[in-house]
Amino acid sequence: MTTSESKRRLKIKDTGDVIAGIVLLGFSLVLVFYLVPNFINEPPILQNPMMSPRWLPEIVGWLILLFSVLLIFQGLLVEGDTEADERTIEKGSPQRFVMMVVALVIYVALFETLGAIICGILATLVLFVAHPVRTWWVYSLAFLFPIVVSLLFVEIMNVPLPMMPFWF
Structure with missing residues (x-):
């Protein structure tokens, strides 16, 4: 007989990181799989792939995707100490x-x-x-x-x- 407490649940350690990571992940997926292929045209004769207008947006999109996944993992695995957290937001004037x-x-x-x-x-x-x-x-x-x-x-x-x- 098992109780509900014995079930293993994934506890989110830092919800801010997880939410930011999910938002950035969604943005990067839209950028990489929808915006770049559908709205940035490549010339038919392209001698160097790095000269393509798609090259830089694709690199940026994949980097945002990678860092958003890392941010989600950080929010799930690393517990942020609220007292010593250097990422706290201070409102400006x-x-x-x-x-x-x-x-x-x-x-x-x-x-x-x-x-x-x-x-x-x-x-x-x-x-x-x-x-x-x-x-x-x-x-x-x-x-x-x-x-x-x-x-x-x-x-x-x-x-x-x-x-x-x-x-x-």
């Missing part, structure tokens, strides 16, 4: 939230008008102000990163981005 939304709006609304570089610089500066960056040299990264990323996409990956309004 409403001003920080508004500035982050402003940075997103700047980037989305002015991308075509100002170009990728200027728009990226403005949005990054707003984000640095929203999250108080005290070191002065870090602000130089707000100029360096958008320039490097935009030139990487345009010159190396051949992704057409609007560079600057008066780019010759």
Whole structure:
């Protein structure tokens, strides 16, 4: 005779990790098996598979899938100590939230008008102000990163981005 207590149940140690992992798993499955094959077209004559427009989204999708499964396993196997947990969420001020939304709006609304570089610089500066960056040299990264990323996409990956309004 067995009781219900003798049945072995899987106990979730960290529900936040399991829920986040399941959401990311669902997103990655949609990305890998639906969005990439159906909406990213490959040219008929392709000399190098790494030059395919599908290559980077597929890699990202499979990595999200892998890490979401690992996150689910972490939530099932590793017990998080709530006192010493470094992943606890601390709410920021409403001003920080508004500035982050402003940075997103700047980037989305002015991308075509100002170009990728200027728009990226403005949005990054707003984000640095929203999250108080005290070191002065870090602000130089707000100029360096958008320039490097935009030139990487345009010159190396051949992704057409609007560079600057008066780019010759």
